[in-house]
Amino acid sequence: KKPEAPTPKPKRRAGITETAFRDAHQSIMATRLRTDDMLPICEAMDEVGYHSIEMWGGATFDAAMRFLGEDPWERLRKIKKRLRKTKTQMLMRGQNIVGYRHYSDEVVREFVKRAIGNGVDIVRVFDALNDLRNMEIAADAVKREGGELQMTISYTISPVHTLNLFAKQARDMADMGADSICIKDMAGLLSPVAASALVKAIKKRVDLPVQIHSHYTSGMAAMSYLAALEAGADVVDCAISPFAMGTSQPATETIVAALAGGPLDTELSLEKLLPVAKHYQALHEKYKDIIMGVSGVNVNILLYQIPGGMYSNLQSQLKEGGCLEKFAEVMEEVPRVRKEMGYPPLVTPTSQIVGTQAAMNVITGKRWKMVPHEVQQYFRGYYGKTPAPVDPEIQKLVLGDEKPITCRPGEKIPPEIEAAKKEIGVWCTQPEDLLSYILFPQVAKDFLPNKFSRENLVNIGQDEQDAPEAYEI
Amino acid sequence: KKPEAPTPKPKRRAGITETAFRDAHQSIMATRLRTDDMLPICEAMDEVGYHSIEMWGGATFDAAMRFLGEDPWERLRKIKKRLRKTKTQMLMRGQNIVGYRHYSDEVVREFVKRAIGNGVDIVRVFDALNDLRNMEIAADAVKREGGELQMTISYTISPVHTLNLFAKQARDMADMGADSICIKDMAGLLSPVAASALVKAIKKRVDLPVQIHSHYTSGMAAMSYLAALEAGADVVDCAISPFAMGTSQPATETIVAALAGGPLDTELSLEKLLPVAKHYQALHEKYKDIIMGVSGVNVNILLYQIPGGMYSNLQSQLKEGGCLEKFAEVMEEVPRVRKEMGYPPLVTPTSQIVGTQAAMNVITGKRWKMVPHEVQQYFRGYYGKTPAPVDPEIQKLVLGDEKPITCRPGEKIPPEIEAAKKEIGVWCTQPEDLLSYILFPQVAKDFLPNKFSRENLVNIGQDEQDAPEAYEI
Ligand SMILES: [Co+2]
Ligand SMILES: [Co+2]
Structure with a gap:
């Protein structure tokens, strides 16, 4: 019997965004690299053939000024000058820009203008609550300034975060002018099974490139990339091996080798990645005292479905407060609080907000007795629309008869x-x-x-x- | 337009073999765990629902006596007594048994009889050259003693190691009575693209369960497991998270979570794995001074396609010999020597044999001038049939006019x-x-x-x- 020829799949080249300058740097090096650590390797990185290099935004802006006395804008210009072939990419927290509160619309617009003017090609915009209104001004500004707009789904697991909801969000983003969609799995929760289903659901609704961003913390990220790419995703975020895995991204070299020869071959060469890896290996040694990437697998993410950083933050908070014995109780309280707060994705700043409230509920011995200002503001609607409605009884406890705002939170911020x-x-x-x-x-x-x-x-x-x-x- | 319903795939439960007692223990703990470290967790492991627990053979036999003064047979009996529901599994080096040379047929048979008699359910048999004659006696003995026979393909990359060759080997193994086939990727070379193709090629020729064994050293193992399972493989080798990744296997919890909810769900519960992980976490701390698992990615495997252990062994050998500056040259010599020696898979003992010859060729400045005894024996045919014929000119250099043996090497060993x-x-x-x-x-x-x-x-x-x-x- 003649063997049946398998239907040949169309060849699609998988793209790789290298995160060594931004997310990997932030995840395992505490954002302490200096511009001078980065510049010598730019030319070699420019030769690799990455889809893009994420090199700005997120926590790097703050950290450059705060810890290094460096001008983040100057870093942007210097790196851009050396990346002649490769697109630069930044992470922008929607109306939060690269900070931790909402800013006025004019500030958002001015920031985007200057970011693109100084050399950012692709702007990845996200919002912790997936509230599109918090991304609206940033998205519009990116389009006006001629930048490439990547809009982001902050991935989380909850009864309301269905494939349909995410696919609809992607559709809305396409209608807002997104040039591509990013699935941002900040906690390493995205399993290959979920990634495959999610990419297929999105690709059914929008004809845009889909990029996957994950963290290796639970050990699933590389598998989820593979499953997502097979399901139709186009680009994955990776970090050069000395800055990879643990709390960071899958290793670039591994993904390149894994896809080589198959229908999703990245067509990048390991030889060209070797000098890049050597440079980062040297940085890894130079800064070995500040490296904070936990390698191996954080099982707690798989069990509790909360980000590794939130888990360890809560642990150390309780330890400092001398009530570490309450930790298991707090872990059980987190999903309750999250439910009552309308299932926010757990990412900065919502992870802190939910975590703090859960800890207070347990420590005071009475739920929702003590409510910090940030939680009040959350219930007042100043962080945006929650994925599900908040629990009305808890809202009553927190706000009394005060009515939350329902408009776009940015509207409330006067020019600055x-x-x-x-x-x-x-x-x-x-x-x-x-x-x-x-x-x-x-x-x-x-x-x-x-x-x-x-x-x-x-x-x-x-x-x-x-x-x-x-x-x- | 109505969306087309995807063809539902038949649900297949992926099996997991836990390697914490054997390969993981060997790969990251230098095989130094005592039986008393293992016994307290047996009952909890027995509740998990693993396909099997690899807990004997390989280097653990030697190490128990040599470093711990423990009787390996007693360990087998004690563990077996506590695993009432879960199959036990061992690794057997074919005619090498658990040692480093060929033994006589009667010794092989006596060993298998005693291993199975003392509690081994599944015997995984391999040979470094994939010479079936070196597995023949072991395989026959396992069947006679009523054991479950898993025969192994030692995976490697070379011009002669085609899908066809491997599939034919699997077919021959089925004809020898194999109950299942293992693809053993000792070096972490197996990419998901290759794994998928290989499993499909084997499944076309044999209707047996296929199990994948890999190491995380290059970072690809979890992806390769996923691709292999999707291509039809049945069982994968994993290690509980504190003993996982790096030079060991993918983490059990990660693979369980990755497949959960999909068509290959392991149906294992993370909750039941939690006490197991805690126990091994404690052992990890107890023995932290001897832990040798390098975490992260070893890029050299991807570049040179040689096992991580061989790479670091050669490096330290050259360093000791005061000629580390020749290392790059030796790395280039390895594939030449391997080709001249008929493309042996690089695994104990062939990795040492090829590595030593490559180093000697470089250090002496004249290729094949100095030839150690093991290399001579290799050319004489005492290790078995090489995957490709050896280079006749090199054979002449090594053996002169001496004719190599062509029979099964075991035949040459008198009773012992x-x-x-x-x-x-x-x-x-x-x-x-x-x-x-x-x-x-x-x-x-x-x-x-x-x-x-x-x-x-x-x-x-x-x-x-x-x-x-x-x-x-
Ligand atoms: Co990230
Ligand atoms: Co192994």
Whole structure:
């Protein structure tokens, strides 16, 4: 009997986004790499043939100023200059930009304009609650500035987060002008079974490239990439091997080798990745004291379906408070609180909000007796629309008779730029500095005068720094 | 337009073999766990519902006697007693049994009889050259003793190791009575693309369960398991998370979670794995000074396609010899030597044989000038038939006009049991002790009198130990 020839599948080249400068750097190196650590390897990375290099945004903006005294905008320009063939990519927290609160629409627009103007090609926009209104201004600004808009589904597991809901979200994003869709699995929850189903559901509704972003924390990420690619996804986020796995992404070399020779071959060469790996291996050794990537598998993610970072944060919070014995109870409280709060995906800042409330419910011995300000704001609607309605009885406990807002939270934020100009304008040597100040005023209040002083070769006294109007240019 | 319903695939439950007692233990714990470390967790492991638990053979036999002063047979009996529902499994190196040379046919048969008699349910038999004649006696003995026979394809990459060759090997194994086929990827070379093709090729030729064994060293193992299972494989080898990844197997919990809810659901519960993981976490901490599992990805495997252990062995050999600067040259020499030697899979002992010859070729500055005894024996045919013919010019250099043997190497080994009885019989307290002596005479020469003395509560003098005939029972 003649063997049947299998139906040949059309060949699709899988794309790889290298995260070594941003997410991997943030996940295992505490965001402490300096621009000078990055520049020498840019040319070699530019030769690899990545789909893109994620190199800006997320926590790197804050960390550059706060811990390294570096201008994030300068890093962007310097890296961009060296990546002549490869698209640059950034992570933007929607209306939160790269900060931890909502900013005014004008600030969002100004930030996007400057980010793209300084060299970002692809802007990945997400919102912790998947509230499209929180991504609306950013998305519109990216399109206006001619950037490539990637809109993001923050993946989570709950009774309301059905394939249908996610597919509808993708459809809405396509209608908002998205050039591609990202499935962002910040917690490593996405199984290959779920990834395959989700990609198929999205691809049925939208004809856009789909990119998968996951973390290796539960050990499933590489499998989920494979399943997602087979189901039709186009690009996956990987990190060069010395910065890979654990809390970071699957290793670039592994994914390249895994797909080689098959219908999804990345067509990247391991030889070209070798000098890149060597560079990051050296950085790994240079900074070995600050490396925080836990290797191996965090089983708690699989059991409790909460992010590894949230798990360890709660553990250390309870330890500090001298009530570590309540930890198991708090773990059981988390899903209850999350349900009552309308099943928010657990990602910054919702993971902290839910975790803190769960801990307080257990420690005080009375649920919802103590409610921190952030949780109140959440119930007031200032974080956006929750995936499911919040529990009305809990809302009553938290807000009393106060009515939550129902509009887009960004609408409530008054313009911020003019005020900032008055406060810090003297020390700004580029328009971007104003944004650095608006995003992180405490940090920038020190950082910007220092930068001004460096760039203009002048000394600034403490009294002038405190009251810039005293400084005469 | 109505969406088309996808053809529902038949549901197949993926099986998991837990390797914590054997391969994982060997790969990351230097085979130093004591039986007493294992017994307390047997009952909990027995409740999980594994396909089987690999718990004997490989290097554990030697290590138990040599490093721990433990009787490997007693370990087998004690563990078997506690695994009431779960099949036990061992790794047997064909005619090498659990040692490093070929043994006589009677020794092979006696060993299999005792292994199965003491509690092994499944015997996985392999040969470094995939020479079926080296598995023949072991396979026949397993069937005679009523054991479950798993025959093994040692996976490697070479021009002669085609899908056809492997599939034909599987077919021959089925004809030899194999109850299942194992694809043994000792080096972590098996990519998901290759795994899928290989499983399909084998399943076309044989209607037997296929099990995949891989190592995480290159980062591909979990993906390859997924691809193999989707292609029709039935069982995969995993290790509980604290003993997983790096040089060991994919994590059991990760694979369970990855397949959950899909057509290959293992139907194992993470809750039942939790106490098991806790136990091994404690062992991981207890033995943290001897843990040798390198986590992360070993890119060299992907680049050079040689096992991680061989890479690091060669590196340290050259370092000791003060010629580490030749390392790159040796790495380039390895594939040449391997080709000239007929493309042996690189696994114990062939990895050492090829590696040593490559190093000598480089260090002496003249290829094939110095040829160690093992390499000579290899060319003489004493390791078995090579996958491809050896290079005739090199054979001439090594053997001169000497003709290699072409028969089954085991035929050349005279009976060994009677002689052993004379040498060590006095100290044997069970028939199995004779085998321990034949396999590892130097180690057993100390170990068996000590065991005799322990069990019989007698002292044995050094002169009696040296000349057992002096001891009067
Ligand atoms: Co991330
Ligand atoms: Co193995």
